[in-house]
Amino acid sequence: xxxxxxxxxxxxxxxxxxxxxxxxxxxxxxxxxxxxxxxxxxxxxxxxxxxxxxxxxxxxxxxxxxxxxxxxxxxxxxxxxxxxxxxxxxxxxxxxxxxxxxxxxxxxxxxxxx
Amino acid sequence: xxxxxxxxxxxxxxxxxxxxxxxxxxxxxxxxxxxxxxxxxxxxxxxxxxxxxxxxxxxxxxxxxxxxxxxxxxxxxxxxxxxxxxxxxxxxxxxxxxxxxxxxxxxxxxxxxx
Numbered sequence: 001x002x003x004x005x006x007x008x009x010x011x012x013x014x015x016x017x018x019x020x021x022x023x024x025x026x027x028x029x030x031x032x033x034x035x036x037x038x039x040x041x042x043x044x045x046x047x048x049x050x051x052x053x054x055x056x057x058x059x060x061x062x063x064x065x066x067x068x069x070x071x072x073x074x075x076x077x078x079x080x081x082x083x084x085x086x087x088x089x090x091x092x093x094x095x096x097x098x099x100x101x102x103x104x105x106x107x108x109x110x111x112x113x114x
Numbered sequence: 115x116x117x118x119x120x121x122x123x124x125x126x127x128x129x130x131x132x133x134x135x136x137x138x139x140x141x142x143x144x145x146x147x148x149x150x151x152x153x154x155x156x157x158x159x160x161x162x163x164x165x166x167x168x169x170x171x172x173x174x175x176x177x178x179x180x181x182x183x184x185x186x187x188x189x190x191x192x193x194x195x196x197x198x199x200x201x202x203x204x205x206x207x208x209x210x211x212x213x214x215x216x217x218x219x220x221x222x223x224x225x226x227x228x
Binding site: 004033040041042043044045048058090092100102103105106107108 | 123146148150155156157158159160163165204215216218219220221
């Protein structure tokens with residue numbers, strides 16, 4: 001049981017480049033989300049999805065796009081990377097959307113934008 | 115809006131000593147509270163959660179936390195710390211809106227001295 005798998009683990013981009021952070025889960029979870037982690041700021045929600053075909057914005061969505069074409073996958077796209085997007089990105093999923101559904105986290109992608 | 119505060123950025127304890135990590139919440143009703151641990155290079159792992167009922171909750175790895183409404187606190191404790199407990203610890207609360215959104219504290223970095 002792989003759980004939540006994120007690729008790549010590390011990535012370096014130049015300003016203006018684009019890339020996609022991959023997230024896949026094999027637990028048949030309906031809810032998936034992306035957080036970014038920055039020193040002294042904890043984790044902040046970027047985007048989330050409550051099911052295939054449904055996405056919505058979190059608290060820091062600017063500069064990021066998402067789509068959810070399947071239950072398993074929830075990629076995060078950076079269309080034009082900026083140094084302010086240097087961060088560690090975590091994908092998380094849960095069975096349901098209620099407060100009693102614990103989130104399962106991937107191991108993260110460390111992104112550096114120069 | 116619901117929020118949590120972790121007042122200690124860094125804590126150092128000796129192996130075998132007891133540990134208490136502080137978390138204060140801000141919410142008028144009964145909050146849903148969580149403690150997560152993040153080991154270096156890893157994702158976040160759920161230690162324990164509080165929804166209602168018994169105010170002392172037991173978690174994995176020998177951790178426990180006590181919900182105190184009078185103090186708006188949900189402190190994490192362990193009677194005897196092991197070197198492998200060195201990690202970053204996050205308190206979080208379930209937040210309405212955002213599906214299954216968690217709002218995280220800024221984290222407490224635990225160092226264990228041998």
